[in-house]
Amino acid sequence: MRISEAESIVMEALWRHEGAQSAEDIVAATAAAQGWQEATVKTLLNRLLKKRAIAAERDGRRYLYRALLKRADYVHVESKSLLDRLYGGRIAPLVAHFSERSKLSKKDIAEIRALIEEIERGR
Template sequence: MSLAEKISNAELEVMRILWREKKPVSFTDIRVELQHTKGWEKSTINTLIRRLADKEVITAEKQGVLHYTPNISESAYVQSEEQSMIDKLYAGNVKNLVAALCRRGKLSEADIDELKDFFKM
């Protein structure tokens, strides 16, 4: 199972806090932020953290109170998510993804020129 398949969209909100802080984060700090930004209840947040710990995506450390740190980097998660999407939607073919973006008008002329310059490197 890939990292992308392990982390739900709700759990990703917890991970974003941990990645952003770059240090162990207490449950209270996570709860305060997610209650404010998402309106989630304490029990929901506790469940998300427990699931992430059970999946071994985060680690809990006792520092007076529990503090959480990610076991995977954000870049590793993004890379896994990208590959999962390409595999799922484009049979693992990145060229088909880029072609689809071009066909659907999702890339501007400036984007296309920038990509051309990138590939000339």
């Protein structure tokens, strides 16, 4: 399932709060920062419903929305897609790119080292 950038903003609003939220709650959490109208958010909710990334249940005269797609699953798919498209599925060229272009901070380097050590201990 492919989630657009705009849809991911709506998903982030749902992931941030446990439980179901009304369309009005989601509009309040996303619309102003994005310059969206209420209709835009509702269109995005409908797209996400069709993709089965979210579910809706009737609550009186309104619907409450909740995420079906877990954030960790979304991040995994997006990360894999990025690696596949830009780096042939390999992580080392991604890290090298950031090393060359962004000057990894000492903290970043320490975290990468700790992660590598953890991975090696697990093998």
